Every structure is written in structure tokens, then in C-alpha cells.
Amino acid sequence: MIKVKNPGLETTVQDYGRIGYYNVGMPPSGAMDKYSYTVGNILVGNDENAASLEITYMGPVLQFQEDAVIAITGGEIPPKINGESVPMWETLSVKSGDELSFDFVKKGARVYLAVAGGIEVPLIMESRSTYTLCGIGGMEGRALQEGDELTIGTNKKQDVKEGTSLPDEYRLDFSGDNEIRVVLGLCSYRLTEDSKKRFFEREWTVTTEANRVGYRFKGERLHFMEREQPFGAGSNASNVVDLGYPIGSIQVPDGVEPIALLNDAVTGGGYVTICTIISTDLDKMAQVKTNEKVRFVSVDIEEALQARNEYRDTVEKVRQFVAK
Amino acid sequence: MPRYEYGGDEFIFVELSEEMSLEVNFQAMAITKQLKEDNVPGIVDICPSNASYMIRFQPEKIHPDDLIAKLKQLEESVSLDGFEISSRIVDMPILFEDPWTHETVMRFRDRHQDPSSTDLEYAARINGFDSKEELIQAITDYPYIASMIGFVPGLPWCYQMVPREQQIQVPKYVRPRTFTSERAFGFGGAFAVIYPVQGAGGYQLFGTAAAPIFESEQRLHDFKDSMTFPRQGDLLRFRSITMDEYEKIRKEVKDGTFRYVMKDFTFTPQQVLEDPKAFSDDVLGRLYA
Incomplete structure (x- = not known):
């Protein structure tokens, strides 16, 4: 006990x-x-x-x-x-x-x-x-x-x-920068090219809303491509017909503040998702505190899988080290 | 054209259409049902949603590109012909304009498009109804299909089975609320929802469901197999009730004797798509027969 x-x-x-x-x-x-x-x-x-x-x-x-x-x-x-x-x-x-x-x-x-x-x-x-x-x-x-x-x-x-x-x-x-790798995708087609670029260029500050549900970031407003909103989506440009949110996905309600959805997050909803934190870097995200800055780095799927393999190798080495 | 997108290294997201329709919802159901039956190794979760679906997988067992190839092949081969949906028709008692959501609605007026009216008054006006009573009538006249489950455990997104020109549409709150009462009945985009538990939310609030849709203790009969009640494909009829009936149901829930009024029912997409209104009338007839 x-x-x-x-x-x-x-x-x-x-x-x-x-x-x-x-x-x-x-x-x-x-x-x-x-x-x-x-x-x-x-x-x-x-x-x-x-x-x-x-x-x-x-x-x-x-x-x-x-x-x-x-x-x-x-x-x-x-x-x-x-x-x-x-x-x-x-x-x-x-x-x-x-x-x-x-x-x-x-x-x-x-x-x-x-x-x-x-x-x-x-x-x-x-x-x-x-x-x-x-x-x-x-x-x-x-x-x-x-x-x-x-x-x-x-x-x-x-x-x-x-x-x-x-x-x-x-x-x-903890010596390096807080670089969080993401795979661009999901509904990223909704962002303007300029906003897509800015998302990766600038630093984002973790707000006080940072917990097991998700992390909210402050930075600058992101903009969406103009369109007539599709039937059923709702009127805001950041609205989509409600869909599934991957764990680690980042959404931007009204373009104002990006939110990364984490372990206890909602599984779906009606906001545009633009990218997903790769599984290994969810660990890194979990160790970032309010007021710290992060930068999002775009990787492709092969790089994400490579990172995943390296992670698994490391865990295996730890296992062998401890077993010795 | 459907979009196939990576959701990091563990998810594939497939957007079949940007807009909602019954047809595309049935497509998502049919593809994900076939995928489930195919028992593809490495698949962890199959999540059909309104006009899209999402798969969680283990890339050690299946490469995301191989999975996408498989999904594209399903998109080609799966047809709605012969696709049957095993469903339940369920009576969902709702107390409209209840004191609990009213309190919430008033508390978050500054986050709403129209701070001077209630959510129900606002929704009635922008949908061209003369009164909120007419809006309630339109919501309760025809049943809905649970087109997606999620957000929190058991929350059903419900899409009314009427022709598009008759669909009710409302915007979500300008800024999401930090609080929504348990069992609140809300509306956003073209979807009605019941919030299973207290929490954040951005839908317009019209009332409160008398019966739970999530029960972690699993005391009630309808929750014996699962903490969550609604299933995708269920046909739900929202019925306007009085405070007296609301209190009676709450007592039954408390005593553990409450059971949903429901009927098992199997249908095909064609039945719905050919004549949604006739289908809806048939559904209501079966429910209260």
C-alpha cells in the first residue's frame, strides 16, 4: 500500500x-x-x-x-x-x-x-x-x-x-529547442499558402491552457482560403462538417490560436485540422510547460516512420541494458 | 474527389466530401463496415464520421501507403446496393427551453452571435420560422440518423432525414463555451447532438435530454453492454416533453428502471434516399406501433 x-x-x-x-x-x-x-x-x-x-x-x-x-x-x-x-x-x-x-x-x-x-x-x-x-x-x-x-x-x-x-x-x-515534428495534411488545404508558411516559420508560445486534453498556443492569426461554406459545416471559415480528430492533430478555431489535441482530447468535431504531431514527439510535447516556446517542423511520412523506428530501437536498447 | 491524408504516423483520414449528405454518410458507413469485415492486420480503430472516416493503425504491421491503397480499392468496390444497416429506432425525450441549459445560454451570451435573444429564438429566426415553437415542431416532426459518434464518449451527431431544403442549419457559437450542462440538447451546422457529460461546447443549446446517453456505472438495462448508448446508424426521434414527464423519467433513471422505447430495424440507404419523408413516416410508425 x-x-x-x-x-x-x-x-x-x-x-x-x-x-x-x-x-x-x-x-x-x-x-x-x-x-x-x-x-x-x-x-x-x-x-x-x-x-x-x-x-x-x-x-x-x-x-x-x-x-x-x-x-x-x-x-x-x-x-x-x-x-x-x-x-x-x-x-x-x-x-x-x-x-x-x-x-x-x-x-x-x-x-x-x-x-x-x-x-x-x-x-x-x-x-x-x-x-x-x-x-x-x-x-x-x-x-x-x-x-x-x-x-x-x-x-x-x-x-x-x-x-x-x-x-x-x-x-x-532538455538542452535543445522545443522542436515538434508534424506531418502536414488532414484539412490543411483550407489554409492560405502564406499561413501554412507562417505556421512553420514562427515560434508559438504555450498558453495556460495546457493539460492532458490539449495545448493551446499563442502566436498570430492564421487565414483560410475563401470558399462558400459546404452544406452542414457551419458558417465560420474554420468550420468543417464534423469529422474525426487524430491524436496529436492541430486545429485552429477561427484561425486565432492553434490547439494540439492530446491524450484526453475530444475525438472529433467541426474545426479545421491542419497537421498531426508525430507519435514520438507527443512525448516531447508532454514535457513542454506553459509560457515555453515551440516550433513546428514539417516532416513527411517516411521521416515520421524513421523517427518511430529509432524510438523503438532506443527502447529496445534500454531493455537490453537493464536485462544485462 | 475524396482526399486521403496522413494523420501523423498512426492515422489515415479520408474526406469523402466537404459537404454533408445522407448519401456520403452511407458511403462512409459501407466502406468502414467492409474494412472491418476484411480484418486487415494492424488496424486499431475504425472511426466512420459524417462525410469522412478515420483509421488508426500500427505502421509496424501495415505501411500507411499500403493502407491507403487498400482504402482506395474499397472506395471503388464498395457499393450502396445491397448494403444493409442494422439499426434501432429510439424515442429520445427532450425538455426544450429547460432551466439548466437556459442558465448556460444566459451565462455565455457574450460568446453568441445574437446576445439579445436565446439560442432557440435566434435559430428560429435565421431558419425562417415565425416562432420558436415552429422550430421545435420542425426538429421533432422527423427522425434523425446518428451519422457519427464521438467528441466525448457516446455523443451522437444526428442528421435529420428530410430533403436538404428542409434541413435546419445554425452556426456554432462565436467562441466555444467553457461549460455545457450534462445531457444538453444542442444544434450546430446541420447536426443535432446530446452532450453526454458536462464539459466545453460550441453548439446552440435548445433543451435537455431526460435520459442519459453515457453511464459509467452501467446500472441501466440499456447500458449493460456498453457505457455509451447511441450507435452510428441509429434512428433517433427527438420528442418534446413536459416538465412532468421529464421528472418522471429522471426518477426512473434514479431508480434504475428506465428503459428507452425502441425497436430494432434494418434498412437500406436506397429506402432513405428515394424518399426521406416517406421513410421517416415509416420509422415513426414502427417506433410507436
Whole structure:
């Protein structure tokens, strides 16, 4: 059992996600930074889909009521056990009675706590992920609250030696710019050529509306090609006949502020979508904070698939490193 | 010409038409139904929508270009002839001009095209009706087809089965609301919707549905197999009810005894397209027989 003494800003139970229900309007939810989440599970010897805690901006205070093996991965929200700093990206063991807390966020936005065995909550549509908007999954469909008691599950495959520490090359790197790769497409034909160009030229600032549902960006107004609105679309130039939104798609209601739809987003609607963040860079997006700047970089489908392969290779190397 | 577009490395989006019509909606249904039956490896989600559809796939199992080739082939080969839609005709009780959506409508007046009237008054006026009662009559006279499910779990986009010149059309709010009450009945573009849960939204608000369309606890009989009630292809009749009936239904929902009035029904696109009004009359006859 893990007792929640302070829940932090927004701490939720997440696994790989609720996959395969998009057609009824159910978003996948799940860990927003899949890489950090996956590596966390590898470091504690868990099944790939074991549930972890996703911690946002401000960490919780958790008291372990049994011995456990844990790993903390993701953004730099420095963890402490009984007030003493402990390393991230490393297999740690905690004793019954130990208290895990976090310092203020230094880099990134989200950190993952993996516990050997996983966090045990009921499976809803084959997933333990929390989807707060509809109140399903995770801890009673909501973020953690003070006094919650989390059960440690049995989703463990193997033991990992305490002190197993990932080399820097497998940790998140916050030194570069926030470049988010996208594949242009969907209804991008609605944008003027100039707006398409400007979208990629300029920097976009993340607004305070940046959460698991989506990120909204400030920059400049984008313009749409003139047309007579098709039947059923609605009168605004940014309206289309309501259609499906891919996860990671970017829409621009009224041309004013682009919105990137993320794990808990709506699955469809009536706004023009112009491009889609590639799956690997959704992880990067999840580590960007309000007021930070991002730049969108256009890649073609082969480059997107290449990035995906490299990502998978990296995860495989981590797996081999930890297994050694 | 349909557009085939990448949605990143995991989605293909196919826009069959920029404008809405029953015919193109049936096409999307027919293509996605065939795709489902073909059991193509690597497909994760098949999401038919109003005039388009979307596929989520695993590129490790099927290259997006191979998937697009497959979809183009389906576009060629799938015909509406012989395509049958297994559907349900459902009575959807709606309390128009209810106090809850009225409060929401008033709260977000500054985001609306016409702050001086209600959504219902505004929609009646721009659609050429003399009164809001006439608009309610037009909405409730003929049934709708659930042409797409999504936005949030279970939300049905509903398209009325009447000739185009008779379709009601309204704009969405100038700026979306940050709040919509649970079960609100709204209208945007040419679509009626019921919001399953409380949340953001941009459709004009006309009333509240008495019965739920999403139930996470799955207590009610109609939710035994799924938390979401509406299915694409369902034929929904919105029926105007009084506050008394609304309260009676709410009590049944609370007691766990509520069941939708509905009939199973299989139909073909031709039946609808040949004479939407005759089809609609037949549907209503079956529902209340």
C-alpha cells in the first residue's frame, strides 16, 4: 500500500492507454510521455502496460506502507526519500515507512513513478488509465486526493537489480529547442499558402491552457482560403462538417490560436485540422510547460516512420541494458 | 474527389466530401463496415464520421501507403446496393427551453452571435420560422440518423432525414463555451447532438435530454453492454416533453428502471434516399406501433 499524504497538483494513474474505443468517442488517455513511462516500467521489471503515476508540475508526498522497488523518470522534478535526494532514471528500493516527495520542477513538466508490480486499480475497457472528464479509470476516475491508498499490483515480469542506472543517452535531453515534428495534411488545404508558411516559420508560445486534453498556443492569426461554406459545416471559415480528430492533430478555431489535441482530447468535431504531431514527439510535447516556446517542423511520412523506428530501437536498447 | 491524408504516423483520414449528405454518410458507413469485415492486420480503430472516416493503425504491421491503397480499392468496390444497416429506432425525450441549459445560454451570451435573444429564438429566426415553437415542431416532426459518434464518449451527431431544403442549419457559437450542462440538447451546422457529460461546447443549446446517453456505472438495462448508448446508424426521434414527464423519467433513471422505447430495424440507404419523408413516416410508425 502507498498512502497519499499530499496529492500534488495533478497526479493520475496511467498506463499505455485505453486503445481501440476511438469510434465511440473514447480517447486513449494513458501516459502522455510514453518513453519515460515505458522506461520506468523497464527499470522496475514490470509488464509493458503496468500502471504508473503521472505527476504534473508539482509532485505528491507519498508514504510507502510496504517495501517496494521504484523508478522515477521523465521531467526534472527532483525526488527525495525521507528528505534526501535520490537519483532519477535508476532502480531504487524503498522501505515500509519511507516517504517520497519532490522538489520544484526544474525541467520538463511531467515525471513518472513506476512501482514494481504496478499500481492496482480496476481495468476499465482493458486499461487502468484515468480519464477525468468522464470519471473513469484510475483512482475512482479522478486525480489522486489526500488520504488515498494505492495498492501495488502483480504486473511484474522480473527482478531488476537495485542501483541499475540508465546512461545519459537514454535519459531525456532538455538542452535543445522545443522542436515538434508534424506531418502536414488532414484539412490543411483550407489554409492560405502564406499561413501554412507562417505556421512553420514562427515560434508559438504555450498558453495556460495546457493539460492532458490539449495545448493551446499563442502566436498570430492564421487565414483560410475563401470558399462558400459546404452544406452542414457551419458558417465560420474554420468550420468543417464534423469529422474525426487524430491524436496529436492541430486545429485552429477561427484561425486565432492553434490547439494540439492530446491524450484526453475530444475525438472529433467541426474545426479545421491542419497537421498531426508525430507519435514520438507527443512525448516531447508532454514535457513542454506553459509560457515555453515551440516550433513546428514539417516532416513527411517516411521521416515520421524513421523517427518511430529509432524510438523503438532506443527502447529496445534500454531493455537490453537493464536485462544485462 | 475524396482526399486521403496522413494523420501523423498512426492515422489515415479520408474526406469523402466537404459537404454533408445522407448519401456520403452511407458511403462512409459501407466502406468502414467492409474494412472491418476484411480484418486487415494492424488496424486499431475504425472511426466512420459524417462525410469522412478515420483509421488508426500500427505502421509496424501495415505501411500507411499500403493502407491507403487498400482504402482506395474499397472506395471503388464498395457499393450502396445491397448494403444493409442494422439499426434501432429510439424515442429520445427532450425538455426544450429547460432551466439548466437556459442558465448556460444566459451565462455565455457574450460568446453568441445574437446576445439579445436565446439560442432557440435566434435559430428560429435565421431558419425562417415565425416562432420558436415552429422550430421545435420542425426538429421533432422527423427522425434523425446518428451519422457519427464521438467528441466525448457516446455523443451522437444526428442528421435529420428530410430533403436538404428542409434541413435546419445554425452556426456554432462565436467562441466555444467553457461549460455545457450534462445531457444538453444542442444544434450546430446541420447536426443535432446530446452532450453526454458536462464539459466545453460550441453548439446552440435548445433543451435537455431526460435520459442519459453515457453511464459509467452501467446500472441501466440499456447500458449493460456498453457505457455509451447511441450507435452510428441509429434512428433517433427527438420528442418534446413536459416538465412532468421529464421528472418522471429522471426518477426512473434514479431508480434504475428506465428503459428507452425502441425497436430494432434494418434498412437500406436506397429506402432513405428515394424518399426521406416517406421513410421517416415509416420509422415513426414502427417506433410507436
